[in-house]
Amino acid sequence: MRGRVIAGVLTPILVLAGAAGYLAADAADLVPGWITTSPEPVAPAPFLTAEPVEASAAPGTELAPLFDPGAPLPDAARIQALAQALRDDPRTGPSTNVSVIDLITGQTLADLDADDGQVPASTTKLLTTIGVVAKLGPDHRLSTVARYDAARGEVALVAGGDMLLAADKGVPKTPDPGDTRTAAERAVGYAGLGDLADQVAAGLIQRGVTSVTVVADTSAFPGPAYPIEWPAYALQQGYAAPVTGLAIDVGKKNLDEEYPQRWADPAANAADEFAARLAERGITATRGKARVGATGDDVGRVESAPLSDVVAYMLHHSDNTVAEDLSRVLAIETGVPATPQHSMAAITASLVALGVDTSGLQLYDGAGFSTRNRIPPRVLTQAIRAAVQAGPTHDLLGWLAEAGLTGTLQNRFTSSPGTGVVRAKTGSLTGVTALAGVVITADGRPLAFAALIDGMPYGPERPQAAIDEFADGLAQCGCQP
Structure with a gap:
């Protein structure tokens, strides 16, 4: 097992421990690495649309020759x-x-009440990611289907969990040479309602149909769409949207704002845009009420980016809506209702199947907003180790933010021993600060760590700085007897 962990996953982050010069060379594709300014060639994969789609590689690159197994x-x-x-x-x-x-042997190196459950904030998203991908696989895609009911003269837009849809055309499946976005960034708008409208309009015209009613069917996501565990301010201040399993740009009204207002009904907004796309293609489309259990013939389908890219986007941006949405997709795929209760049970069951001891784990949402969530730090470190050893979640470290470089860690560890050698998920709620991930020591040894602090009477800046210094301490520690 040791060789598998070393060669497959642990080594991607080690190259950054060398020097900033290696980062620059990596970005220029002069040396191996996951950082690049050029798109990777990708292989074609089957896709149920009129055009072929190419699967993008998961983040991370094997760098076994640069890792010292001793x-x-x-x-x-x-x-x-x-x-x-x-x-x-x-x-x-x-x-x-x-x-x-x-991370290699699982040996405990530090334990401060690591079995005690604490409010985890967004480090919850680590368990959501591991649970979902371990069960569904990194290549799983979220489908959005258009279903035509001739008797009703109705086209239903059926929710399948993709809340990152584009309002019109999706992301080109063969990246433009000038497109320097990562695969995670390209997950937003990967599938487009304009592409779906192309398929549907062609199919309707072939049937001699030129007028339809467009409805949304989100019945596979019974909700509640806005989880009762989530605070009202999260919706009011743009931190989250109702979880409907169907949305354009995660329900955001304005993409130029960091936390924009969200549509009260993201699925209805998607149906409005879809009707407009059909009208542009010569189909008279009026909007109807929501449909439950739409019947008829499937006349179009678009699919999201691979799940590996979707979770990388979710982790980098700590996207609450996508995290909760994916937990409900897991419930559906495992044959239980997509409610918060069933979704959290599905996450826990997936972790248990990986061999994680979930004693003390209590989950009420997949994003980490719930103050009733309890995660023992030991569960986080065990889950990380189990994930990098398992095939589906083998590339977990490649999906996490890199200290001082990307995602929610871009402005942390900017000039410290942890820069580039810490990959982790942040967590922050009122009175709660957390960080969990992997760090490489000065001797090149990979460690999984989780530090959770709750019950704090002041803002996150001071405890956050203390946690960062702790991670820096691990990074620069040879720590031999």
Whole structure:
């Protein structure tokens, strides 16, 4: 097992420990690496549309030749001391719980009440990602279907979980040479309602149909669309949208704002846009009421980017709506209702199937908004290790934000030992600060860590800085006896 972990997943982040010069060479494609300014060639994959689609590679690149398999294991007493120093820091407090394990062997290196469940905030998204991808696979795609009912004269836009749809044409499946976006960034708008309208209009015209009513069918996502565990301010301030399984740009009204207002009914907005796309193609389309259990013939289908790219987008942007949506997709795919209760049970069952001890785990939403969520730090580190050993989630580290470089860690670790050698998921709620992921020590040893702090009386800046310094300590630690 050790060789598999080393060669397949752990090595992508090690190259960054060398120097900024390697980063620049990597971006210019002069040396191996996951950073690039040029699109990767991708192989074609089957796709149920009029045009072929090409599957993009998951983030991450194998860099086994650059990894030293004999990197020494840090002394557990010294790692435990670093964890204790984090708890003793005046910026944190006694509610600071920590787990650090060796990613190769699973040996515990630090345990500060690591079995105690704490409010995890958005580190919950790590478990959602692992649970969903472990069960569905990294190549799974989310389908949006158009279904024509001749008796009703109706085309139903059937929700399949893709809330990243484009209002018109989707992302070109063969990237333009000037398109420097990552695969995760291209997941937004990968499938387009304009492409779906092309298929549907052609099929209707072939049948001699020139006028239809357009409806949305989100009955596979019974909800509640806006989880009762989520605070009202999240919707009001643009942190989340109702989870309808069907949306354009995650229900955002304005893409130029970081946290824009969301449509009250993202699925209805998608149906409005779809009707407009049909009208542009010569089909008179009026809007009808929502449909439950649409029947008829499937006359069009578009599919999302691979699930690996969707979760990479979700983790990098800490997207609450996509996280919750994917947990409900997992429920549907496992044959249970797409309700929060069933979705969280499906996540937990998937983790158990990976061999994770979920004792003490309590999940009420997949995004981490619920203050009733409880995740022991040990569950996070065990889940990370189990994920990188399993085939479907083998590339987990490639989906996580890189310290000082990307996602929610872009403005953290910008000039510190952790820069580029920490990959992690952040977490922040009122009184809660957390970080969980993987760090490479100065000796080249990969460690999984989770630090969760709750019950804090002030903002996140001070405990966040303390956690970052703890991760920096792990990064620069040879920590031999």
